[in-house]
Amino acid sequence: MALIVVLSVLLILFLLNVPIAFALIVSTAVYFFFIDNFSSSILIQRMVGGIESVPLLAIIFFITAGILMNYTGITTRMLRFAQILTSRLPGSLAQVNVVLSTLMGGLSGSNIADAAMQSKILVPEMVKKGYSRSFATVLTAATSLITPIIPPGIALIMYGYVGNISIGSLFMAGVLPGIVLCIIFMIYVHFYSKKHKLETDNKEHFTAKDLLLSFKDAFFALLLPVIIIGGIRLGIFSATEAGAIAVFYALFLGLVIYREMKLKQLVRALVDTVYTSASIIIIIAAGSAFAWVLTLEQVPQKMTALMVTNVSSPILFFLVVIVFLLVVGMFIEGNVSIIILTPLFMPMLAQYGIDPVHFGIFFIICISIGTMTPPLGTIMFTTCSITGTKIEDFIKSSIPFLIILIIAALLIAFVPSISLWLPTTFK
Template sequence: MVITVILCVLLVLFLLNVPIAFALIVSTSIYFLFDDSFSSTVLIQRMVGGIESVPLLAIIFFMTAGVLMNYTGITSRMLRFAEVITRPLPGSLAQVNVVLSTLMGGLSGSNIADAAMQSKILVPEMVKKGYDKSYATVLTAATSLITPIIPPGIALIMYGYVGNVSIGKLFLAGILPGLVLCLIFMIYVHFHAKKYNLETENKKKFSAKEFFVSLKDALLALLLPIIIIGGIRFGAFSATEAGAIAVFYALFLGLVVYREMTLKQLINALVETVYTAASILIIIAAGSAFAWVLTLEQVPQQMTVLMADYISSPMMFFIIILIFLLIVGMFVEGNVSIIILTPLFMPMLEQYGIDSVHFGIFFIVCISIGTLTPPLGTIMFTTCSITGTKVEDFIKHSIPFLMILIIAAMLIAFVPGISLWIPTIFS
């Protein structure tokens, strides 16, 4: 009874467009009106306890590093490198969009930041080359979804923290699926460019000298994910310490190597980080309290029993979860989904014998798809507002990309080796 009331209150608050964190806090507080055995101060304790964690600092550190990277000149160097290696391909500027999302995903860890940055830089240039603005906007939004599963994706850290899963293994598991998504998008862009005759003329191939010059400029940035993953894998430092190293590395590049970061930019970057981090941390705090109530009422156990009674096949389990997450993603922000749903799914994974690392990659890809769909669609609204694209035009052009992402999610689900091959090699 009480859980039904809480969920109804939460749904009403969502529909009233109340900020997600406050909607969670209000709906969770309803629980204490029904249960006198707990003081209302328990809500505050659970919220504080939800963010009182050393591993959680990794999110703040990597977020800071990603913001700092935008002020170091790394983006322009990455863009130049992506332009060189994709020049001979049809639709080369669209290919740059895909490759740059993959490269920047290993630096920022934030798909919204990458989508916003590329909407400002690449979409206007693509329109000049003859691309439809809506298509360019959707491409930018869709390719930004590679970021959450490329280490050090913030979503990977959150899932690992909430589900008590090795963040180092999740970082390793995200590499190959991220590259597979990149390849699938590049193939689609190739055929789309051929069909609509976009940048299909013969172009001068890059020379070895041009390649190595652009690689040299981008190399220091490309080394960051290698340093992070290698250091965690070989036990040199934890995921949290890796985040601190990433911040130091970004400052070193911006202030010492490239010397493109001014004191004013450094201050702006830190202020931007505080705003972004605060919004995420309050959601984690509220979500932790909400998840505690669900666990107290044994909702995860009841859902596990219900699923086991009606679904016997792990394959069917993945299909049901995919459909469920696509619907949830339309209404609930991705970080909130991770905080609330991860504790619910963990007991089910044991029931079906599914690896938690494998499921984590699948889970993050599925909830990321919701950022492209109405009515919430954070990535959709971010890119549309920057490029001036109508939402209805975005939705029309997003259909093939949504199909690609759903196929990719099913591929990750049904071929565990895509996620587990690299972690197995380095275990």
Template sequence: MALAVALVLLLGLFLLNVPIAFGLIISSVAYVLFNDGYSSEILVQRMIGGLESVPLLAIIFFITAGILMNYTGITSRMLRFAQMITKHLPGSLAQVNVVLSTLMGGLSGSNIADAAMQSKILVPEMEKRGYSRAFSTALTAGTSLITPIIPPGIALILYGFIGNVSIGSMFLAGVIPGAILCISFMIYVHFYAKKHKIETEKQEKTTMKQFLIVSKDAFLAILLPLIIIGGIRFGIFSATEAGAIAVFYALFLGLIVYREMKLSQLIKAIIETVHTAASILIIIAAGSAFAWVLTLERVPQRMTMFMTEYVSTPMAFLLVVLVFLLIIGMFIEGNVSIIILTPLFMPMLHQFGIDPVHFGIFFIVCISIGTLTPPLGTVMYTTCSITNTNVEKFVVASLPFLILLVLVALLLAFIPGLTMWMPNTF
């Protein structure tokens, strides 16, 4: 009875567009009130206990590093580097969009931040080159989904923390899938540009001097993901310590090497970090309380029994999960989905013999797809609001990218080696 009240209340609050964190807290409080065996103090303890974890500091550090990167001049250097290496490809500016998302994903860890940044920088320029606004916006939104699985993606850290999975392994597992997504988008852009005859003219060759200058500027930024992954895998530092090093590295580049960060910008970056981190941490605290409610009612165990009774093979299980997550992703933000659903899926993985690292990348890709779809796609609304694009036109323009993303998700599901090769090798 108490669980039914909590779930109905959560659904009602969700339909009323109440922020998900407060919806989870109110639903958990309702469960306690309708259950005489527990007091509200236990709920508060669960919320606070959900935040008392050293690995969670990695999220704060990487958020800080990603925000600092936007004030250090790294974005402009990455943009020049991406322009140089895609200069001779058909649809070169659209190719820049894809490559820049991949490169910046290794620095910011936030797909919404990357989508917002590129919507401001690239979409107006793409319109001038002949691309439609809807296509430019849909491409920007679609390529931003590479970010969550490129280390140090916040989603990777969240999943690793909640599912008790090695964050270092998650970082390594995301590299090849991220590259596959990047190449897939670039291939599509190639044929799109050829078909619509956009940016197909020959460009003058890049001189060695130009190549070295642009590469030198971008090299220090590109080095950061390599330092993070290498340091974690060789046991030099933990994922949390890697986050602190990333913050120090961003400050070092901005204040000493590039010298483009001012004190006022540093203060602005710190305030932005506090706002972003607080919004994530309150969701984690609320999710911890609601997860406690679900555990008390043995919901994960019941779901596991149901799935094992009606689903016979690991592949069938992954297909069911894919469809389920595509629907869930339309209504619930990605990080919230990770917080709520990870504890539910973990017992099932053991029953079906699926590696949690392999499932984690598949899981994150699937829930990310929902951020491009109505009615509540966060990346969709972020990019459309910035570029002033009609949502209906966006939906039509994004269909090829949605199909491509689903195909990549299926590829990751059926070929575990794509995610597991690097963790197993290194």
């Protein structure tokens, strides 16, 4: 009875558009009206306990590093490098959009930051080249979903923290799926551009020297993911320490190598970091308290028993989970989904013999798809508000991309080696 009331209150608050963190806090507080064994002060204790962890510092550090990168001149260098790489391909500017998302994903760790940046820089240029505004906006939104699974994706850190899984292994596991998504999007853009005759005449040709010079400019930025993954896998530093190194590396690039970061920009970056970090940390705190209620009510155990009884094979399990996550993603923000659902899925994985690292990549892609769908798609609203695209036009243009993302998620689910080859090869 108590759990039903809590879930009902949470749903009502969602429908009233109450911020997610506060909706979780209020609905969790309601639970204490139905139990006598616990004081309401436990709510505060569970929230504080949920964020009292050293690994969570990695999130703060990588958020800081990603924001600092925006003020170092890296974006323009990456953009130039991506332009030269894709200059001979049909739909070269759309191809730049895909490649830049993949490259910047290894720096920012945030899909919203990536989507917002490219909405401002690339979408207006794509419209000038003849692309429809809705297509350019949807492409930007869809390619930003590569970011959560490319190290150092914030979603990977959160999943690893909640599920008690090696963050270094998750970082390794996300590399190949991110590349696969990039290639799939590039193939789609190729045929779309051919069909609609967009940038099919390659006017601007770059020499090998141009490519070498652009790579030289982007080299130090491209080196960051290598330093992070290599350092963690070699045992030189932990994921949290890697985040601190990423911050110092971003400052080194901005102040010493590129010399484009000014004191005013540094202060602005730190203020942005505080706002972004605070919003994520309060969600983690609220989600931890809510997850405690679910554990107290034995929801993970009951769901595991129900799933094992009715779902006989890992293949069917993945199919059921993807449908469930696509629906959940339409209504619940991705970070909240990770905090609440990860403890529910962990017992099930052992029953089906599924590697939690493999499942994590699949899980994050599935909940990321929800950021492109109404009614609460954060990426959808972010990109549309920046580019001025109507929501109905975005939804119509997003259908092919949603199909591509679902196919990619199923491919990752049914071919575990895509996720597990790097972690198992470089133990």
